Amino acid sequence: MSYCLGIDIGSAYSKGVLMDDRELRASYYCLSGGDFRLTADKIKKELLSQADITSKDISRTVATGYGSKMVAFADKEITDISCHSKAISTLFxxxxxxxxxxxxxxxxxxxxxxxxxxxxxxxxxxxxxxxxxxxxxxxxxxxxxxxxxxxxxxxxxxxxxxxxxxxxxxxxxxxxxxxxxxxxxxxxxxxxxxxxxxxxxxxxxxxxxxxxxxxxxxxxxxxxxxxxxxxxxxxxxPDAPHMTAALGAAILADEALKRLEVRGQNFFVDK
Amino acid sequence: MAEEQKKKKKRRTATKAASSIGPMVKDFIVGTNRIRAEGKQKLAFTFIVCHHEEILRAMDVVPIWTENFAGICGAKRDAERFLERAESLGFSRSLCTYALCGIGFDHWREELGEMPPDAPWGGMARPDFMISTGQILCDPRAKWYQASQQYMPDVPIYNMDMPYPLYDRTADHREVLGYYHKYVVKELRGLIDFLEKQTGKKMDYDKLEERVELSDKTWNLIHETYELRSASPCPMGTGDAMNTMVPMCFMMATQETYDFFTGLNKELKEKIAKKEGVIENEKYRLLWGGGLPSWFALTDFNYFNSKGAVFPAETTYRMVTPLDEMDLPETSDPVEHLAWRWLGYWTFWYDKARKRPGSEPDVERLINYIETYDIDGVVMHEAFSCRTWHVGLIWQLHQLAKIYKPIPVLYLGKDGKQETGHRELPSLILESDIIDISSYSEVDTRNRIDAFIETLESVAKDKASVS
Incomplete structure (x- = not known):
């Protein structure tokens, strides 16, 4: 199992996508609210619950969106433009x-x-x-x-x-x-x-x-x-256009993970 | 204004020369207040880039660059109270915020009969007279001092008009240059008459000639010095150039400025010899392609640097062009020379633009800088309150895309074979203002910069796959 999490903290709504080797396992969105840190935690908790896994099962997280810098548990921040691009080029x-x-x-x-x-x-x-x-x-x-x-x-x-x-x-x-x-x-x-x-x-x-x-x-x-x-x-x-950036973030997380594994650096990934 | 917003991180400079500018500006502002108190010299409110500094200095008149003072208020994040005061006088926030800040400050100072409390660096001194110098588009340059005069009715204004022929692809501007020259000379002589009346002194034309010669020498030195920035790694970026513009724009025709650029020239040559760049790992070379900076957010240049990007060149505040390339008519009259130099500067890119299909002078300048400085992307800033310098930026990028789009780029195709594609130069437009901090969002600006850097990364990746 190599779960990857994409999380998009937008100015109005926040979204999360959990993938396991490019297979969609869970998704969730909610209002961003006034505390982006708490919102990110809430989304992660919901996705873990849907997929019935724990935090340790997530190999890599990419955060995107207006509040991406507030996602304390992310391994990397990538802009929503790049995340949308990745998801759209994968879908279409x-x-x-x-x-x-x-x-x-x-x-x-x-x-x-x-x-x-x-x-x-x-x-x-x-x-x-x-x-x-x-x-x-x-x-x-x-x-x-x-x-x-x-x-x-x-x-x-x-x-x-x-x-x-x-x-x-x-x-x-x-x-x-x-x-x-x-x-x-x-x-x-x-x-x-x-x-x-x-x-x-x-x-x-x-x-x-x-x-x-x-x-x-x-x-x-x-x-x-x-x-x-x-x-x-x-x-x-896309079928769920509001989730595209989160999906792209999850795909980019998965790609980075595979690159790390190819380089033999998967030991450094916090599992 | 919230205290937190007022707190400002200090921008890191790459050159020693740039780091010496802060004290230089402070001395200048403090100096004008000292001169006011002593009353031995006359003080004039005026505007930069009007080729009249030599006249002012030859007449021993001390200029107070009102835009500069507004910029200082902006950089110190202390412009809001002056902007609010101007608004309370009925001036709209969408007018030039340099002008609003100055008008608000003048009103407050005149109302109190002394400097407003905690005025930045002691405040902007009361002038003896004001010299408006409209530059075709910039209406605040003609109207600002008229507005301030409401609060200083005893302070006279000389309104100087400095036009230049507009670009026409189908006509040679030289056909009408003589008419413009006569007009500009008349305006400059009018300024001399005005100053003679105000100061009670006669112009010393030998002194004026010396000042003009010193300026010309400095122009060539600045051009040569800025060309050094084409080196890789780049030894000085636009962040520093927003400091070194001070002697260039506010202290021309002085030995101090000539010495400053001699020092900068030496420093850059030393850095180049040691291969010492603005940043250690230079990945992207960017052109600041237009727009005045947000003076309260100069640390954004450091943010670009932290992403591996440097700015070897900028069009903003590069107010000199090489004199030997201008082909100025010979004259022994320094006033006539100033007028020729003025026209030569504004028409500098006309001939080059005519030779390139689809180009225009502003675009031609960008193209030349892109090629000379080996540029990977263009960044511009749209300041909402400044129409003069910011109108047309999008159009310039549009024209630039037309020029660069047809350049074929080789891609590595799916089957491993090279395919020809087309690539335009990535560009970024930042949006904010020159001094109105309420128009600025650091998160938003940096998100845009991040996206731009990712675009440059993607372009670089493709280039690498070809080679």
Missing amino acids: PSVKTIVDFGDLYSKVFLIDGKGNLLNFLLSGKCAGGSARVLKVMAKVLQVNIENLGDLSFKAKKDIEFNTGCAVFAESEVISRVAEGFAKEDLLAAIHKALSAQCYSLAERLGIERDFALTGGGARNKGLIKAMGDLAGMDVHV
Whole structure:
């Protein structure tokens, strides 16, 4: 048994993936909360419990995400961009362009056929370009965030919308609601505006086929469709896009472990 | 501001010359306050890179570089209270934060009739007059002192306009250079008239000529010294250059500056001979390709260093170009020479840019530095409050990608055979401000740097697999 743990401490949600020789054994996610150290411990405990193993069974841990430096038990920190790249290239080897809809930022990165990172861009500091704007809108329109995508498909009117700033976008939605626009139409407009913002980021980097979406925002069908329409091509989306960085971290942990074993240094790995 | 945020780690310098800058700046600020108290010399608020230092020094006028003082407040993490004061006067935080800091400070000093409490290094002295020097795009340079004058109505302003011909790929700028030269000469002579009235002294043109000659000599020395940084390992990085910019931008036309760069030149040559670099294991050579630094976060350069990255070159504050390559018209009039040098500096990259399809002067400069300094990646900083220097950075990277993307790179294919692919130069844009610390997140900035380093690692791995 060579268990590897990937743990992604994001700004809003934290996720963990436990693998045994590339086989998924357990996964878990929860709100990040106000203490990233405690959250990391909680995720580890849950994964150990699911797999019915102890801490000593874990051969290597890679931490990623905004709070990765807070994961005291990690052997290595690797950025979420590299972790996403690794997971996506493993799941979809033909992908060259990735858009990650995160809660804090949206990110676009180019990878080569081997999952190596070539270049990347982040959305601006404003939440207007991140998946956070969807949460804000769900709250304003009093809609379950899980249903945003499906509702947007029922739109009947085309509305022009601006998500340059999440705060202004919130005010704009409230004004439009007061003007009598249907929430379905507003949601479609928000998806379109958000995807346009991220797409322009991708265009700055140069889009190369194939194209994949990842991150928590990629759970939203409306956003996937809007991005696909803009790109004019099918987009690949993992089954659990919010878990991709944690999955990549676990794969990178596994790769490092195997490299260490090949070099005969596995004795130094704390088992 | 929270005390913790105010506490600042000291940046490690690679050169002895850079470590001597802090006391030099402090002496300068303390010196202006002493001059104010003595009242023997005139003090002028003014801006850097306007080719008028020689005139000021020949007239024995002591410049107070107001942007420099704002930078000091930023570096000491003590700008917030001055920014807040400017905001309370009705100035938006999205304006130039150098200007806001200066306006807030001036207002406070004038209101108290003495320096604000615990003013950084004794504070910015009250000027006898102010010399605005707009540089085409930088509107705060024209408006800042007008705003400050509300609180110092007795302090006169001379507003000097220093244009230069804009780049046009289809036209030779020399066709209109003569008109610009006449205009700039007139503006500089206007400054001399203004100073003569303010000081009650006549300009000594022999003294001016001496100052101009000293400056020219220093320009060539700085160029030669900075070129030494192309050595591998790199003996001095951009972190240090953000210190050595002080004599270059604030103390030109002085023997002290010439001596400083003579010392730096010697120090770099010694380091090169001993193969002594900024870091022991130099992995990546980066270009600081644009943007003023976050003065409160210069330790980020040390963070890059800790990841094996050095910055052998930067476009920011490299305010000299080699005079012998500028082909300046001969003149015995030092004022005319200053105007030619001004135009020569701003049009320096025009001819080179015209020769390269897709290039532009700003991009051409980047390309030349990338090639000269053997650069692996480009880092820029977008400071939200400075439009002048930061507008166009993304466009420059876009153009750069067009130039570098077609360069074929060989990859090792699946079957072990080499395949041709294309690679662009990795780039990183940091986002924050020059002195407004509320715009900065260390965790966020360093996460970005980490991702950039991983990109460089990946590129290096591919290059290694080819060789």
